[in-house]
């Protein structure tokens with residue numbers, strides 16, 4: 247019997263960010279392994295014209311939850327959506343709902359965040375710092391609370407090369423940052439942002455670091471723990487391999503590469519690709535919830551959930567395996583044939599951007615205009631290149647994260663818990679994982695049917711022929727222009743033609759002799 251699974255039986259659990267990538271997998275695993283849990287409260291906001299109930303219904307009816315429905319048929323009754331908006335004061339939770347949460351919640355998993363790299367500091371502080379502070383304030387009044395688990399990121403201190411499982415203080419205290427956001431205007435905030443984030447590439451990593459400080463300071467009277475995952479990717483094993491449903495991290499780039507939009511990237515092939523499967527993060531999170539509630543470790547423990555120390559993979563290897571999977575199962579209606587050129591040189595990268603990305607987009611838009619359609623490729627390409635420029639920081643560096651606490655926790659688990667809540671990535675086979683990841687992107691993000699693979703392969707063949715035809719035509723045009731203008735080019739051309747002629751004559755003569 248799993249001790250961790252039994253621990254969550256009969257518990258009331260509060261999850262923020264349950265509609266996100268990590269939150270959904272966390273809920274799924276909880277329901278599947280502890281179907282006798284009492285209730286899961288989730289803080290949700292209405293979105294894209296959907297009410298809270300509709301959002302929950304959509305999640306529960308997705309493929310991710312198929313197994314849950316078998317194990318826990320009453321799952322609909324055990325999930326309670328609570329209206330909340332982390333952008334608003336006191337999270338906009340109604341008084342009645344707060345009252346219910348205060349009297350019943352046993353465990354909190356705080357996953358909600360803005361993960362955008364381009365968020366203005368004010369918004370990122372509101373979501374990742376102020377909302378965390380307000381949630382801690384509510385948590386501190388909960389009478390039955392046993393543990394508060396905060397999800398941060400391994401990159402909260404990406405300004406350092408070696409990162410230990412400790413909190414590194416930021417130069418300005420979070421409280422002061424929160425206060426200053428109340429009276430500073432946007433223009434001034436934009437001006438001071440680069441100075442505040444000092445050494446970090448974006449407001450996301452900075453505000454996640456501030457969020458950790460808030461958890462440490464304001465959660466001192468609670469049982470808190472912080473989990474720092476690296477780049478969270480598709481599921482490795484559970485509930486099935488390759489599940490992914492958003493475009494963050496590598497997923498968006500896999501789409502862009504598979505569809506032939508992205509063919510080269512400024513990335514260091516030998517840099518560690520510190521991916522971590524989402525189900526591994528969830529297993530660690532649930533184990534940490536149990537350990538924090540039962541053992542109440544002091545001081546606050548931080549757990550790194552990374553792969554680079556135990557089982558490193560690099561971007562070069564990942565790129566090759568992604569391409570190999572495209573060969574087996576290409577994405578449908580690709581714009582160009584997939585390719586993955588990794589370059590570390592700024593000038594080579596700019597050259598390939600112009601030749602492989604911008605030029606084809608301009609030509610395609612020209613074709614769209616000629617055929618009376620609205621041009622869109624240049625706009626899409628600009629957006630993609632902007633996205634790439636924001637990810638470049640992470641694919642040209644390697645970090646080392648110590649994992650003492652994570653290893654300690656593993657040693658505390660029973661053999662059964664080590665199996666059910668496995669977070670040992672040394673067992674992960676990267677080639678298999680990446681292949682399943684790419685197939686998952688095809689199936690669950692692009693919603694492409696595997697039956698369409700032969701047609702997709704045919705399409706790629708057509709693209710290859712167009713590519714050869716286009717290159718030959720381009721070469722001939724340039725060459726003819728050169729011949730018209732340069733004596734040297736003309737001489738070279740005559741030399742090559744006469745050389746080919748002589749070679750063919752020799753070849754023909756030797757064949758005649760043989761006969």
Ligand SMILES: CCCCCCCCCCCCCCCCCCCCCC(=O)SCCNC(=O)CCNC(=O)[C@H](O)C(C)(C)COP(=O)(O)OP(=O)(O)OC[C@H]1O[C@@H](n2cnc3c(N)ncnc32)[C@H](O)[C@@H]1OP(=O)(O)O
Nearest residue numbers: 361362363399494495496498503509510511586587633640
């Ligand atoms: C040569 C090729 C090689 C190929 C081989 C390929 C594999 C090998 C290489 C792999 C290298 C992996 C590197 C990962 C590094 C991650 C490091 C993370 C470290 C920290 C980890 C964390 O701790 S934290 C979580 C990470 N946090 C994010 O990862 C958010 C980032 N991201 C944004 O911060 C915003 O994304 C940003 C960018 C502002 C744009 O913002 P933006 O406004 O321009 O665009 P949006 O994202 O809003 O998307 C607007 C609309 O475009 C749609 N769309 C978006 N991408 C699309 C796409 N690729 N194809 C089709 N459609 C797409 C989308 O569905 C929207 O559609 P709609 O408008 O209809 O809703």
Ligand SMILES: NC(=O)C1=CN([C@@H]2O[C@H](COP(=O)(O)OP(=O)(O)OC[C@H]3O[C@@H](n4cnc5c(N)ncnc54)[C@H](OP(=O)(O)O)[C@@H]3O)[C@@H](O)[C@H]2O)C=CC1
Nearest residue numbers: 263264265266267268331332333357358359399475477478
């Ligand atoms: N994905 C990754 O690679 C990594 C993620 N992390 C961390 O893991 C956690 C979860 O990330 P992930 O699941 O990938 O992110 P997602 O963007 O998929 O999910 C974010 C969640 O936060 C919710 N949220 C955002 N804004 C608000 C708001 N104003 N009010 C209420 N809810 C809100 C979203 O709700 P809604 O659906 O309504 O938008 C969603 O449920 C985050 O803390 C992130 O920092 C850490 C390392 C890597």
